[in-house]
Amino acid sequence: MIFSRKKADKGRHTARRRERDDVDTGPDEEAPSSGRSTGPYDVSEAPKDGDRIDLGGLKVPVPSGVELRVQADPDGQIQNVLLAADDSLLQLGAFAAPRTEGIWDEVREDIKEQLVQDGASADEIDGPYGVELRGRVRTPEGTTEIRFVGIDGPRWMVRAVYQGRAASDPAAAAPLDAVLEGLVVDRGHEAMPVRDPLPLRLPREMHEQAGVTAPEEAPAAPAAETPAPRKRPSPRPRR
Template sequence: MIFSRKRAGDGRRARAERAAEVPDSYDAEGASAPSRGPYDISEAPDGVQRLDLGSLHVPAVPGVEVRVQADPQGVIQQVVLVHEENALQLGVFAAPKSEGIWDEVREEIRRSLFADGAAAQEVQGEYGTELHARVRTPDGLTDLRFVGVDGPRWMVRGVYQGAAATDPAAAGPLAACLEGLVVDRGQEAKPVREPLPLRLPREVADQADTAENDAVPPAPRQA
């Protein structure tokens, strides 16, 4: 796994991002431990190396680069996993205890895409109903595949780009990251759909602060 960081305000590659999240794969009442993730932190398998980004713990998968965009305080604004020509953008949101919200959110994404002139269709995938769309960006037409996973009081949204957007078999290591993802929801009450907090690992934030301090030129001496 490779980890890289961009500051908020750095040049961004144009990407179509729509707030939304989560499918119907989680039964909140009496659910047994899932056979694959995304996992709640209370159900996550032990013995797996993961990158701790706060609410999301990303498993270390060979060949996958974790790219984050963070503000000066280390608060992450965006998480994108990259493998060769494919990308998976991740988001995690608060949800009700009693029910999932992916169906509702997915419909809102579809309407938003339609309003922007992009057609979208629902397709059955490994996590339930997905949304496939083709959008126009400054780089040309781009295929997107929206995947949602409902968990206990959280929802994970994944947006695939590249060949993985039209061919799930091409997702490879990125799909492995999604299957091994762990969500640390915390116990704090949060409004439904509010993004759960993401942050840089402490050692990364400390290294960035040290590099910034070293880069500051000394103040000129006064006569």
């Protein structure tokens, strides 16, 4: 496993923002079940099968042939979660959502708008989790395929970004699909503003390991910025 210490990239935000109320998602009222037969699962519905690495808001399975890479600050706060398989990457993010509705439709429109503004292609396609975005973006290494998948859960949204061959080749995506299908989201019960990222932290043993070994920087996902309401961090890939 690879660790990289890197400050969070605040990015830029467009002027257009949709105002929402902050959501108090306390334990006095349960959010509706996702009703899904595969993950991402809410922690209340998570199966007991297999081992997962506990990063706080995300419990991440790491199948054989897949490598977990994280970027964390010196305090162990994780800024970026990436899974690598051969020449493909999967970037994961989890964000607070309202109790009564999902936010992927709104976030997808923001991402699509920014991709177009940046001169990249952005096509909506039907995927296993509903409507996705697929496009080609320019990176320092050249042009790469990219695929945005959004999954609305009970009071959370997972944004998964496939890069490289896995963005268009189902066979290459299979090991990373297994990560997404086994993912568990722990939203917690504290009030959080909509679109705020769920807190992620290194487990104690990984934090200690990261503190004594020379970190290798994990590549960040090359993609468009996504606007967020009220200047808060948005569900967008980090550069």
